[in-house]
Amino acid sequence: MAQYQCKSCGEIEVSELAAPEACTHCGESGLIDLEAQTAEIAKANDAFRAAIILGGHPELLGQVVCTQGVAAEGLGFMARAQIEVAGFSSFTEENDPYGDHSFGALTISGKKIWWKLDIYDADYRFGAADPLDATQTRRVLTLLFPSEY
Incomplete structure (x- = not known):
């Protein structure tokens, strides 16, 4: 399970499979993989x-x-x-x-x-x-x- 944060509205998406293509809250496509960001x-x-x-x-x-x-x-x-x-x-x-x-x-x-x-x-x-x-x-x-x- 991975978490992704929307760059636009800040909402966090949780996905068990692939990264979501867009934020389900605002529809924007800019999502940050929080685990990868933390590692960097x-x-x-x-x-x-x-x-x-x-x-x-x-x-x-x-x-x-x-x-x-x-x-x-x-x-x-x-x-x-x-x-x-x-x-x-x-x-x-x-x-x-x-x-x-x-x-x-x-x-x-x-x-x-x-x-x-x-x-x-x-x-x-x-x-x-x-x-x-x-x-x-x-x-x-x-x-x-x-x-x-």
């Missing part, structure tokens, strides 16, 4: 994370930020955290319920740290209209302690 977002999120220790990704633009608590641990701690986040691959149903590789938890110097990745429009004001359009999308990776969430 996960690949882009992984590429963005992997590039943070190299100065950033050439096409997947964004920034890395941290909370005051993480910053207070010092530059060495933040550098280790970024290296670990860049190589993170321990995704499970528990820490990645949406399958888009936008969250992770790890331990740095005995302290549990979370990272989360949010996808915005090019102005960092709203969610991205098309999270796979690198020209109109910006990622923000936040390093934080669970107590700061």
Whole structure:
């Protein structure tokens, strides 16, 4: 069973066989395969994370930020955290319920740290209209302690 979302009205279609040719709600033909889109977002999120220790990704633009608590641990701690986040691959149903590789938890110097990745429009004001359009999308990776969430 697959889910498809209409680009026009946003309604979600469920199909057990082939992709619907048009939205049953509005009749438009632009449907997004949500499972395929999630897999592509996960690949882009992984590429963005992997590039943070190299100065950033050439096409997947964004920034890395941290909370005051993480910053207070010092530059060495933040550098280790970024290296670990860049190589993170321990995704499970528990820490990645949406399958888009936008969250992770790890331990740095005995302290549990979370990272989360949010996808915005090019102005960092709203969610991205098309999270796979690198020209109109910006990622923000936040390093934080669970107590700061």
